Amino acid sequence: MGEHAAMDRQAVRDDYARARQTFHALVDTAAQGGLDRPSNGTRWSNRQLLWHMLFGYIITRVLLVLARAFSRLPRRLSRGFAWLLDAGTKPFDVINYLGPCGAARVVSPQRMGAMFDRVTGSLERRLAADSEADLARGMHYPVRWDPFFKDFMTLADIYRYPTQHFDFHQRQLTLDEPG
Numbered sequence: 001m002g003e004h005a006a007m008d009r010q011a012v013r014d015d016y017a018r019a020r021q022t023f024h025a026l027v028d029t030a031a032q033g034g035l036d037r038p039s040n041g042t043r044w045s046n047r048q049l050l051w052h053m054l055f056g057y058i059i060t061r062v063l064l065v066l067a068r069a070f071s072r073l074p075r076r077l078s079r080g081f082a083w084l085l086d087a088g089t090k091p092f093d094v095i096n097y098l099g100p101c102g103a104a105r106v107v108s109p110q111r112m113g114a115m116f117d118r119v120t121g122s123l124e125r126r127l128a129a130d131s132e133a134d135l136a137r138g139m140h141y142p143v144r145w146d147p148f149f150k151d152f153m154t155l156a157d158i159y160r161y162p163t164q165h166f167d168f169h170q171r172q173l174t175l176d177e178p179g
Helices: 009-029 032-036 046-070 075-087 089-106 109-129 132-136 155-170
Strands: 138-140 152-154
Touching (some): 009 046, 009 109, 009 155, 032 046, 046 075, 046 089, 046 109, 046 138, 046 152, 075 138, 132 155, 138 155, 152 155
Antiparallel strands (some): 138 152
């Protein structure tokens, strides 16, 4: 997105609403056996992958805070920060894997649905409050951490990130496959 192009906020809100509806449908129709079944292409169960999909929205709030802060500093600082995070990809991958393993044990799918509603609502309220100038702010990100991270991401890019992440992982769920 160019710095002068206006972001389609309604499209982002529509994507959040679609993801919210999809998430609830997945959770509401999943049988216990389906939740415990391995997902396709990950080491997680479907339950753990659902948590990871939710976590993409949760972490977006942190990504926005980082981008707001680093966008006020010289760009080389966010480039260095992104480099440092990229250098720590191996420990990040371990934490990224283990987090959903633990969280899915303590957070029920129904509670995940309520959390999904709260976090997307929070993101929508923040998006409504951001100016066009805010949405053009950004920082460098660790491109090795996530396939949807770009070298430089604006707040507008970051608001789109969790749904890209969600849609990618939804295709890995095996909830509707026979046991």
